Amino acid sequence: MKISKKIISVLLVLTLTIPMLAGCAKTAKEQSENTEENKKIVAEAKEKLKEVEEDKDSTGIVKDGEGWTLWDEDGNLTSGGRDATGKNGVVATAKYEASQAGLEVLKAGGNAIDAAVAVAFALSVVEPNGSGIGGGGSMIIRTAEGENVFIAFRGDAPAAASPYMWVVSNGKVANKEERQGGKAVSIPGEVAGLLYAFDKYGSKNVTLEEVMAPAINLAQNGFYVTPTLYHDIVAADEKMSRFDEFYKYLRKDDGELYQVGDLWKNEELADTLRIIAKEGRDGFYKGEVAEKIVEMANKYGGILTLDDLANYEPNVSTPVEGTYRGYKILSSQAGGTSIIEALNILENFDISKYDIDSAERIHLLSEAMKISYADREEYMADPFNQDVPIKGLTSKKYAKKLAEQINMDYSQNYSSGDAVDYEHEDTTHFSVADKDGNMVAITQTVNLEFGSGVVVDGYGFVLNDAMADFSPDPNSKNCVRAGSEPLSSMSPTVILNEDGTPFLVIGTPGGSRIVCILTQVISNVIDYNLPIQEAINYPRIYDKTDEGLVFENTVDTDLISPLVSKGHPVSVYKDEPKHFGSVQAVMYEDDGTMSGGADERRDGKALGY
Numbered sequence: 001m002k003i004s005k006k007i008i009s010v011l012l013v014l015t016l017t018i019p020m021l022a023g024c025a026k027t028a029k030e031q032s033e034n035t036e037e038n039k040k041i042v043a044e045a046k047e048k049l050k051e052v053e054e055d056k057d058s059t060g061i062v063k064d065g066e067g068w069t070l071w072d073e074d075g076n077l078t079s080g081g082r083d084a085t086g087k088n089g090v091v092a093t094a095k096y097e098a099s100q101a102g103l104e105v106l107k108a109g110g111n112a113i114d115a116a117v118a119v120a121f122a123l124s125v126v127e128p129n130g131s132g133i134g135g136g137g138s139m140i141i142r143t144a145e146g147e148n149v150f151i152a153f154r155g156d157a158p159a160a161a162s163p164y165m166w167v168v169s170n171g172k173v174a175n176k177e178e179r180q181g182g183k184a185v186s187i188p189g190e191v192a193g194l195l196y197a198f199d200k201y202g203s204k205n206v207t208l209e210e211v212m213a214p215a216i217n218l219a220q221n222g223f224y225v226t227p228t229l230y231h232d233i234v235a236a237d238e239k240m241s242r243f244d245e246f247y248k249y250l251r252k253d254d255g256e257l258y259q260v261g262d263l264w265k266n267e268e269l270a271d272t273l274r275i276i277a278k279e280g281r282d283g284f285y286k287g288e289v290a291e292k293i294v295e296m297a298n299k300y301g302g303i304l305t306l307d308d309l310a311n312y313e314p315n316v317s318t319p320v321e322g323t324y325r326g327y328k329i330l331s332s333q334a335g336g337t338s339i340i341e342a343l344n345i346l347e348n349f350d351i352s353k354y355d356i357d358s359a360e361r362i363h364l365l366s367e368a369m370k371i372s373y374a375d376r377e378e379y380m381a382d383p384f385n386q387d388v389p390i391k392g393l394t395s396k397k398y399a400k401k402l403a404e405q406i407n408m409d410y411s412q413n414y415s416s417g418d419a420v421d422y423e424h425e426d427t428t429h430f431s432v433a434d435k436d437g438n439m440v441a442i443t444q445t446v447n448l449e450f451g452s453g454v455v456v457d458g459y460g461f462v463l464n465d466a467m468a469d470f471s472p473d474p475n476s477k478n479c480v481r482a483g484s485e486p487l488s489s490m491s492p493t494v495i496l497n498e499d500g501t502p503f504l505v506i507g508t509p510g511g512s513r514i515v516c517i518l519t520q521v522i523s524n525v526i527d528y529n530l531p532i533q534e535a536i537n538y539p540r541i542y543d544k545t546d547e548g549l550v551f552e553n554t555v556d557t558d559l560i561s562p563l564v565s566k567g568h569p570v571s572v573y574k575d576e577p578k579h580f581g582s583v584q585a586v587m588y589e590d591d592g593t594m595s596g597g598a599d600e601r602r603d604g605k606a607l608g609y
Contacts (some may be wrong), residue, residue, distance in 0.1 A: 070096070070603055075227045075260055077577075082598040083533040086608025090596035091115055092584035093430035094130070094509075096605040097223055098122040099598075101214035102432055103607045109205035112438035113141060117198045119430050120442060121215035124190070124461070125269060126223045127603075129232035129449050130428040130509065133272070133284065134293075134456065134463040136189030137444030138332050140319050140492045141201055144436040146500065148330050149201070152384065153193025153314035154445070154485045155186040155466055160303040161482045163474035173472050180239060182302025184452045184465035186486075188293070190444060191276060191284040193314045197440075212277040219270035219460070222263040228603050230260045231576065232426065232449040239453035243300065246453045246462065269460030285309045289459060296456050297463060315384045315485075319494070322394045325526055327503060328496040333383035335491030337393050338515040342372040343522065344399030345406075352527045356538070359562035360408065365523070366543040366568060367406045369516050371414045373544045376515070378416030381477035385484040411567040413545060427509030429492065433586040433594050439505040441492030443514075489514040495522070502588045504532070508599070510581035516542035517581040525587070532587040532597035540580045547571070552580050577601035 068081045084090060089112065091102035101122035102115035110118070116139075124132040131137070136154035141147075165183065166173045173179050198208060225233075233250050234257075240247045251257055258264055275283040283289060290309045297304040319330040322340030324347060329340055345368040354361040379389055392398055405414065427445035432438075445464070446452075452465035469486035471478040478487040489512050495504040504525065508517050517540060524535035539554040548569035551560070560570045573579055582602040587595045596606030 068605075070605075071227050071260070077227060077600060077603070079600055082600055082604055082606060084596045084606040084608040086594050086596070087435065087592065088609055089115065089432070089434040090586045090594040090606060090608035091119060091430070091432050092586055092596040092598045092604065092606035093119050093123065094428045094582055094584060094598075094602055094604050095123060095126045096603070096607075097126050097214075097218055098430065099605050099607040101218075102430075103609060104214060105206060105211055106434060107609065108210065109203065110211065111144075111201075111203040111205075111436065112432040112434040112440045113197055113201040114203055114206050114211055115434075116430070116432045116440040116442055117194045117202070118211045118214055119432065120190070120194050120444060121212050121273065122218055123428055123430070123444070125215050125218040125266065125273075127229070127428055128446075128462060129229055129236075130426045130446065131190075131444040132446050132451070132461050133190050133276075134188045134461045135444060135446035135451060136186070136464065136466065137193065137442055138488065138490045138492055139193060139197060139440065139442045140330060140332065140494050141197065142330065142437070142439040142494045142496070142502065142505075143201060144434075144438045148319050148494070150317050150319040150332060151193050151197060151314050152317075152332070152485060153189035153196075154488060154490070155189035155464060156308075156312065156483050156485055157186055157467060157470070157480055158303050158305065158308045159482050160305070161467070161480050163472075163479040163481075165303070165480060166472050168472045171473060177242070178301070179468040180448075180452050180465055181242070182297040182300035182304070182452065182454055184467045185297045185302050185304055185454060185463045186466040187304065187308050187312045188284075188464060189312065189314055192281055192312055195281050196314055196316070208280065209277045212273055216270050216273045216277065219266045219273060222265040225258045225260055225262045225264055226603050227260050228578065230258070233258060236450045236453070239450060243453045243455065245296070245455035245457045246450070249455045249462070250450075266460045268458055272459045272461065285312060289456070292456050292459055293463065296454050297452075300452075300454050302454075317384070320390055320394060324522065326498045327526060328498070328500070329493065329522075330496070331493040332488075332491050333388070333390060334380055334487060335489040335514050336493060337380070337388075337390050338372045338376045338489075339491055339493065339518050339522070340394045341375060341399060341402075342368045342515065342519045344394065344396055345371060345403045346519075346523065347396075348400055348403035349406075351523065356524070356528050357556055357559070359559050359566070362541055362549070362559060362563060363408065363411065363566055363568070364406070365520055365541065366411065366549050367414075369519065369543045370412075370545045371402050371405070372515060372519075374414045374416045379477070381487055382481075382484045385481060386477055409566065411549075411563075427490070427511070429507040429509050429582065429584050431505040431507060431584045431586045431596075433502065433505050433588070435592075435594075437502050439494050439502055439586070441494060441505045441507045443490040443492045443507050443509065445490070445509070491515065491518055493518060493522075504585060504587045506583065506585035508581035508583040510579075512544060513542045513579075513581060516540075516544070517583065521583055521585075532585050532595050536583045536585065536597045536599050542580070543568075552577070
């Protein structure tokens, strides 16, 4: 696909009509000090956030503004320029525009939680293929005061849901189209989860209207379609053929599909976001927006009700905890439990004695991944509604027992262990950290590309298809249960130094591959001391047993032969790089600087100040 140089000259970013405010290198804590200079900085930044909402005519488009472009003239994503550093705050997201939204809220006196909420709403606009207010997600927060909280807001199954809602044949839903459309829609949890975090952990230095202003501007005035977004638009062709509103949603006024470099405006979504900014959660879960959500879901066979929406609350708990070589790991109960188990297994080996590109290291990673996935298949379900042996699965003694099964000379298949004895592909992720030590990791999703394909007509967003992630087997631990979330691999993660100080905030999309992706990137950092951007860029593998050992196409193919000789069935994945995730992370360096890394496999960009 050839793209004109005129289009390439466009940087593909919006400034959100907010200047970079050079010299405004102050944290929320410092800005709150009673000095005339800091008062002036905060006042100016807040005024700029107000101007975003008031200036509905200016797109704020920058051309060649920072010497960085996302793709070349052949439509290939560029390499380099994805990382950033900062003394006050760093935001690493899957989209430049979203990182800019978060950065400007930090500059206006917000903390990392405020910035994360700004990022999430901005991503709902610029990355509708992967997330949005019609979806949900999970979040981990580590506050400057040392509080750890996990918020699950993927969205529950409606009250009318049951294990028998689908016709099943040979263990699968007989009509695969039912796993899209209205029946696939769970209660959207995104807005409730974000507003809970903002109300409970925000700085109180910025208002919800100010935090949402960048997202409103992006919807009102437009953003550029990237090759990554265009690929998912094309991939959604089958859904377009079945849902009239979705067909129109992905088309310009002239009826043609959005192309790479086109400016996509979504004024209906801008109006919806204004309702939420003004009315809070009631603006989404009650009233006109809620009524339209229910109408559209049920138009296409759904079972959602107004009571489902009005009664929804996110699940709030403490994160699952573990350690790896002295570092403290905090993560989600579902995906994070599996990551901690895999790391616990690796901890029984001196993995750093093997070269990072060696067959021995890949073999060891592969075996640990397979063991962890075997237990995941056996034990994991919604931890808020099922008995899951999390303590057993994250036990060091249990991991030692599992590690003893690994033979460094050949590959094996593994069945699940007796963890109870120790019981004492589309999505997005972003990470935010500030100087005070507030750390936020959020993974959010509408599930498959553009979710269910059901568009809330007149309100500018798609509804999720999270119900498709439940098992249709009524005997499965992951079968449909009203009020439950489907099993998820989402693993927003915070890592602390041994003394409890901030070290790393990290996460990735990638479906069931998330556990493999994060296990090896964390190992890259801790075992091999790689800088965060290099650790993210490094070639990846995964092994979940069902597909064998799968190489990213950048892995050295000379490693195939020695791994095959150990009994590994090896294949090389040559399609889209996003198959191997999109890690966004922020690391605290020894000198107090924060380093942000963003994944080149998609549209990631970190920004800091």
